Each structure stands twice: as structure tokens, then as C-alpha cells.
Amino acid sequence: xxxxxxxxRGLFGRLFxxxxxxxxxxxxxAAPEVEPAPPETxxxxxxxxxxxxxAEAPATPIETQQPEPAQKGGWFSRxxxxxxxxxxxxxxxxxxxxxxSRLDVDTLDDLEDVLIQADLGVETATRITTALSQGRYAKxxxxxxxxxxxxxxxxxxxxxxxxxxxxxxxxxxxVILVVGVNGAGKTTTIGKLAxxxxxxxxxxxxxxxxxxxxxxxxxxxxxxxxxxxxxxxxKVGADxxxxxxxxxxxxxxxxxxxxxxxxxxxxxxxxxxxxxLEKVVRVLRKLxxxxxxxxxxxxxxxxxxxxLSQVEVFKxxxxxxxxxxxxLDGTARGGILVAISARFGLPVxxxxxxxxxxxxxxxxxxxFARAIAVG
Numbered sequence: 001x002x003x004x005x006x007x008x009r010g011l012f013g014r015l016f017x018x019x020x021x022x023x024x025x026x027x028x029x030a031a032p033e034v035e036p037a038p039p040e041t042x043x044x045x046x047x048x049x050x051x052x053x054x055a056e057a058p059a060t061p062i063e064t065q066q067p068e069p070a071q072k073g074g075w076f077s078r079x080x081x082x083x084x085x086x087x088x089x090x091x092x093x094x095x096x097x098x099x100x101s102r103l104d105v106d107t108l109d110d111l112e113d114v115l116i117q118a119d120l121g122v123e124t125a126t127r128i129t130t131a132l133s134q135g136r137y138a139k140x141x142x143x144x145x146x147x148x149x150x151x152x153x154x155x156x157x158x159x160x161x162x163x164x165x166x167x168x169x170x171x172x173x174x175v176i177l178v179v180g181v182n183g184a185g186k187t188t189t190i191g192k193l194a195x196x197x198x199x200x201x202x203x204x205x206x207x208x209x210x211x212x213x214x215x216x217x218x219x220x221x222x223x224x225x226x227x228x229x230x231x232x233x234x235k236v237g238a239d240x241x242x243x244x245x246x247x248x249x250x251x252x253x254x255x256x257x258x259x260x261x262x263x264x265x266x267x268x269x270x271x272x273x274x275x276x277l278e279k280v281v282r283v284l285r286k287l288x289x290x291x292x293x294x295x296x297x298x299x300x301x302x303x304x305x306x307x308l309s310q311v312e313v314f315k316x317x318x319x320x321x322x323x324x325x326x327x328l329d330g331t332a333r334g335g336i337l338v339a340i341s342a343r344f345g346l347p348v349x350x351x352x353x354x355x356x357x358x359x360x361x362x363x364x365x366x367x368f369a370r371a372i373a374v375g
Contacts, residue, residue: 080371082301082328082353086335087372089118094146103141108133111146119304120154121339128153151373154338158365163347165322168293173205173251173259175284177244177292179277179318181310182265184300185326187216188355190260191223195357198227202257207247208233209262209280211240220262230254240264240276241283248287261292274317281318292319296349299325299340304333311340324360326352335372 093114097107108129115125131149167174178186194204206229210216214236224231232247244261251259263280266273284291297320299307314320323346325337341348348363
């Protein structure tokens with residue numbers, strides 16, 4: 001093991017505690033079915049780097065040591081690859097526009113169109129063109145100058161929303177409701193979070209609240225076996241609100257630190273499904289008036305502009321408190337996260353570039369801005 005790796009693991013242990021605590025399973029009379037933890041002989045999952053930064057309220061979010069540049073470069077390379085579609089569109093537009101030596105109004109108008117087409121949003125596009133115009137009219141400007149301003153302005157938009165996922169330890173369990181449309185990656189994100197919480201020494205329980213799909217229930221049970229976290233599951237077609245209620249009671253009886261509640265994928269414009277989601281929230285509040293304590297909206301980075309309406313509706317109907325963006329692969333339209341941040345200002349806790357637990361990483365605004373602007 002390298003010295004930097006040992007140093008990071010030592011820091012992780014000091015910040016988040018030692019080995020994960022065991023999670024007791026409620027007795028049979030506690031209605032829900034709880035999946036048992038796997039045998040002790042199961043191989044442990046090795047942590048490469050703390051992925052989602054966890055802080056405890058009301059304490060100040062924990063500052064973590066920056067990884068060594070060489071090791072961080074692997075993640076940045078994957079992030080750049082994931083944002084290729086957005087960065088390529090921007091690069092082509094900038095190259096095509098800034099072939100002349102002087103800046104004028106027409107060029108700035110054309111650049112604004114390029115930025116909007118790359119899903120950065122009107123607010124951010126205006127910020128960037130305004131920054132470029134200040135003191136630069138009739139002066140020489142290079143493509144590198146444009147990219148530098150682009151990266152700086154995108155970073156300014158993103159810095160205020162890059163926040164850790166805060167666990168309020170006055171609530172036990174801290175209930176995290178995970179919502180989003182079909183195929184956004186909710187169940188996988190829950191599994192990754194469970195694995196990372198367990199590494200941080202938290203006791204975790206999961207609720208298979210997507211009762212419409214047997215595959216989603218089975219997928220969450222697999223993550224339960226992988227992480228040693230109990231899974232509360234009912235039969236396919238069971239009432240999702242009732243499942244959430246039973247899971248909350250089970251987690252409370254087990255003394256779990258965190259309860260992660262999956263939900264069925266639903267389109268934001270389907271009234272019946274959104275009403276059902278509101279019912280889940282109401283039922284949780286029968287046990288704790290402040291629950292759910294966190295509502296995570298999982299966004300698929302490939303959906304582009306549609307993500308804006310998803311945020312707006314889920315925020316109003318489910319009380320979204322933070323975002324996770326997944327599927328930052330080569331087809332992603334990741335620029336939409338900039339537009340979402342500028343419009344809604346919701347915390348962005350993490351982004352995902354792959355299927356493994358460590359592919360869900362803390363949101364770094366500087367890295368994200370560089371990956372978009374420089375490519």
C-alpha cells in the first residue's frame with residue numbers, strides 16, 4: 001500500500017470512526033420482512049477513497065484532505081470522458097467563433113447561443129458573455145481566454161451548491177427518501193450510499209419502496225447482501241406508503257443510524273404517481289413530523305433540458321433537499337447541472353460516472369467546470 005493511500009485511510013478512520021457497527025434485525029412481530037446480513041465470511045469491500053462526504057449537523061461539514069494529484073487524475077479523466085458531449089459542443093462552437101482577433105457584439109451573441117445549446121442555461125450564458133465583454137471590446141482575445149472565462153464563471157455558479165450530505169444525528173434513524181423518474185439510477189444510488197455509509201461506521205437499513213418492480217426489490221436485496229445492510233421488502237404490488245411506514249418502525253427498533261427509502265420511478269407529469277409519493281411523505285411524518293430528513297432527487301445526466309422540469313416538480317411535491325446526478329458517460333448532457341444550479345440553488349451532493357460504489361463521488365465544482373470548459 002502506498003504512503004498517500006495509508007494517509008488517506010488514516011484520515012478517513014479518524015473522521016468517520018472505525019469498523020461499521022452491526023445492525024440488529026427486528027424481531028418477527030415487527031411486521032416488515034427484513035433481509036438478514038450476509039455471513040461473516042463474506043469478503044469485505046475495500047475503500048479506495050471516501051466517496052460521498054458525510055457531515056453531522058449541527059457541526060460544521062468536515063473538510064477532507066485533497067487526494068494526491070496523480071490519484072485524483074484518474075477520477076478527473078473519467079469525469080472529462082463523461083462530459084465529452086458537452087465539452088465537445090462547446091469546444092467546436094468556441095473554435096468556430098473565435099477565429100478573428102477582435103471581440104464584437106455579434107460574436108458574443110453567437111457565443112451565447114452556443115452556451116445555451118450546450119444546456120448551460122440562459123443565466124449562465126449571460127454571465128459568461130458579460131464577463132467576456134468587460135474591457136475586451138475591440139481587443140485581441142484567444143480561444144484559451146474564452147475557455148478560462150467559461151471555466152471561471154461555471155465554477156462561480158457551482159461553488160455555492162457543492163455541499164456534503166449532512167446527517168442530523170438528533171434523528172435516529174435519519175431518513176433519506178430517494179426520488180426520481182424511471183431509469184435515473186435511484187436503486188443503484190441507494191446501494192452505493194449504503195456501502196459508503198457502512199464504511200463510515202454508520203448502521204444502515206434500506207427499504208425496497210419500488211413495489212411495482214420485482215427487479216428493483218431484488219436489486220436492493222443484492223446491495224443489502226453486499227453491504228451487510230438489512231432490507232425491508234414486501235411483495236410486489238404492496239402499498240409503498242405502508243412499506244415506508246414499516247421500514248421506519250423497523251429501523252427505529254433496530255437503532256439504525258440511516259434509513260434509505262427507495263421509491264418507484266415516476267414521471268413528474270403523472271398526477272397519480274406524484275400523489276402517491278406525497279402519501280409516502282405523509283405516512284413517514286406520522287412517526288416523525290420532520291421526516292423524511294433528506295429527500296434526494298436522482299437525475300439522469302443524459303436527459304438534458306427535461307431535468308429542469310423534474311427538479312421543479314419534485315421540489316414542489318416531495319420537498320427535495322439535494323441532488324445526485326448519475327450516468328455521466330460519453331452521452332451525458334452534463335451542462336444541464338449548471339443550469340439547474342443557477343435556477344434552483346439546490347445542494348449537489350454527488351455525481352456518478354459508473355456502476356461501482358466508488359464511482360459515486362463528491363461534487364467538486366472546480367473539476368466539473370474544468371471538464372466542461374477545457375475538455
